[in-house]
Amino acid sequence: MPQLEIGDFAPQLVWLAISFITLYVLMARVALPRIGDVLNQRRERIDRDIAEAERLKAETERALQAYERELAEARARAHKIAREAREKLDAEVAGERAKVEAEIAAKMAEAEARIAEAKAKAMAEVDEIAREAASAIVAQLISVPVAGDELEKALAPAKSGTPAFAAIK
Amino acid sequence: MRVAETGEGMGAQHESITNTILAAAEAGEAGGASMPDPMHQFEIKRLVPIELFGIDASFTNSSLWMLIAVALVAGFFILSMRGRALVPTRTQSVAELAYEFVASMVRDNVGTEGMRYFPFIFTLFMFILAANMLGMVPYSFTVTSHIIVTFALAAVVFIGVTVIGFIRHGLGFLRFFVPSGVPAPMLVLLVPIELISYLTRPMSLSVRLFANMMAGHTMLKVFGGFVVGLGILGGWAPLAFMVAFTGLEVLVAFLQAYVFAVLTCLYLNDALHMHH
Numbered sequence: 001m002p003q004l005e006i007g008d009f010a011p012q013l014v015w016l017a018i019s020f021i022t023l024y025v026l027m028a029r030v031a032l033p034r035i036g037d038v039l040n041q042r043r044e045r046i047d048r049d050i051a052e053a054e055r056l057k058a059e060t061e062r063a064l065q066a067y068e069r070e071l072a073e074a075r076a077r078a079h080k081i082a083r084e085a086r087e088k089l090d091a092e093v094a095g096e097r098a099k100v101e102a103e104i105a106a107k108m109a110e111a112e113a114r115i116a117e118a119k120a121k122a123m124a125e126v127d128e129i130a131r132e133a134a135s136a137i138v139a140q141l142i143s144v145p146v147a148g149d150e151l152e153k154a155l156a157p158a159k160s161g162t163p164a165f166a167a168i169k
Numbered sequence: 170m171r172v173a174e175t176g177e178g179m180g181a182q183h184e185s186i187t188n189t190i191l192a193a194a195e196a197g198e199a200g201g202a203s204m205p206d207p208m209h210q211f212e213i214k215r216l217v218p219i220e221l222f223g224i225d226a227s228f229t230n231s232s233l234w235m236l237i238a239v240a241l242v243a244g245f246f247i248l249s250m251r252g253r254a255l256v257p258t259r260t261q262s263v264a265e266l267a268y269e270f271v272a273s274m275v276r277d278n279v280g281t282e283g284m285r286y287f288p289f290i291f292t293l294f295m296f297i298l299a300a301n302m303l304g305m306v307p308y309s310f311t312v313t314s315h316i317i318v319t320f321a322l323a324a325v326v327f328i329g330v331t332v333i334g335f336i337r338h339g340l341g342f343l344r345f346f347v348p349s350g351v352p353a354p355m356l357v358l359l360v361p362i363e364l365i366s367y368l369t370r371p372m373s374l375s376v377r378l379f380a381n382m383m384a385g386h387t388m389l390k391v392f393g394g395f396v397v398g399l400g401i402l403g404g405w406a407p408l409a410f411m412v413a414f415t416g417l418e419v420l421v422a423f424l425q426a427y428v429f430a431v432l433t434c435l436y437l438n439d440a441l442h443m444h445h
Contacts, residue, residue, distance in 0.1 A: 001208060002315075003383065008213040009317045010225040015232035016318055023239045023296055028288035031246035035268040038253050038261075045255060 130155060207390035211314055211383065231318070234310045238299035246295075267295070271430065278434035282441055289329075290437075293322065294430035297378065301422035304382060305415070313425075314382040316375060323375035326433045334440035345443050374432055381425045385418045 002008070131151055138146045217228035246267075249260035257265055271291045275283045297313055304311030312318055334342040346363040347356060392414065395407035 002211040002213060003317070003379070005213065007225070008229070008315075011215070011219075011227045011229050012213065012231050012315060012317050013321055014221075014224065014226040015229070015235055016312075016321055019232070019235040019239045020292070020296060020322075023242060024289065024292045026239075026243040027246065027292045027295070031243065031250060031264075032268065032288050032291060034250040034253060035246070035265055038250065038255070038257075039265060039268070042255055 127155075207387045207394070210310070210386060210390055213315075230310045231312055231315065234300070234303055234312050238296060238303055238312065241303070242295045242299045271295075274431060275434055278431065279438045279441060283434065283437055286437060290430055290433055293326070293433060294426055297322070297429050298423065298426035301382060301426055302419070304386065305419055305422060311382050311386055313378055314386055316379040319379040320371065320375040322429075323371040323378075326374065326436060327371040330433075330436045330440045333437065334443075337441060338443060342440070342443070345439065370436060374429065378425050378429055381421055385414075385421055389414060389418065 134155060135146050135151055138144065138151075214230045215227040216230060216233065219226045219228060245260070246264050249258075249264040252258060252261060254261060268291070271294055272284070272287060275287050275290055279286070300312040303309050304314065334345065338344075346360050346367065348359055348363065351359060389411060392407045392411045396404040396411065398404075399407065
């Protein structure tokens, strides 16, 4: 078995030491720090990017909330303006209507007064006509002029709604 | 045993298979058949004889493949990270994946204090993985199929872990060998057992890797010999087996590197935290 050749041990050990130490130095001083650096950098970069992403997300949410708040405020304001406008309009309409109604009422009162006046005048004329007619009728019937008082007395029941016969009798 | 020895079963199985194959091969040779020696591939060849301070430091085929492994691993991890891109390229993400794989192994088994030793465990894992995988290349040499190499690695781990244990806990680290909540008379029996199981760690660690590598490669060689020996007519069956077995060997190559690294982590965890 060549593995048990004692004479071959020394060169193998010498070269094992040389090659292993060389490899160790190259790995420990050059290769591994490089890989470790890259891995660390990558980890840091990823952590940073995640933090940045979270910050941006929070900012977006804040902006969204602000937007919604403002939207709600604007809507409330719009409602208020609309309500105020409506109220103002209602008030104006009510005022207008009251004025018009008042005018109408005034005109109506005036018209009624006029009608009443005309009626009174007409009524007075009716009295006169009745008296003249009565005196004419009496003159025609009995050819006796009737005194004004007598005529008034005779006509009074008719004016007050009582049948004329009652008074005459 | 304190630690789950994941690779033990496979190692033992391989060893028994190896023994049978070795016996068969020897019998074949005795019978005069021209079977290639399956152990020939493990021979150390001195490419450049060097002697330093009376020590034989010859540049051998083993040295060559160790350097190839180092060049491959270092080249890959340094070149793939050349861009240091935040969004990795394909090779860079493989390098990062390997880094995360070993890093999470250390974190899970040792905890965050273990990350101080992460470069060592990473180097260990990558070196063994590269050596094992390069061993799968035809005509290559498997560095980790030599017990002296795996034992040296295991000894470094064992001595390092023990030193860390004593630095960390002082003489209190000796309490590691005294199971808690055991009646005093039992300790007479249990302390030596704990001590022996601790001291055999480098053996089990090194033999597991070495035996797996040697057995797998011997088996491939033997069946390669069968393919040639049985010729165009009968060689297909061992060839089909070899294809499947090569797949298994790639898995074993990875698994043994992983087991070595995980056990190192567990030993380190024992030294740092003294968990029973």
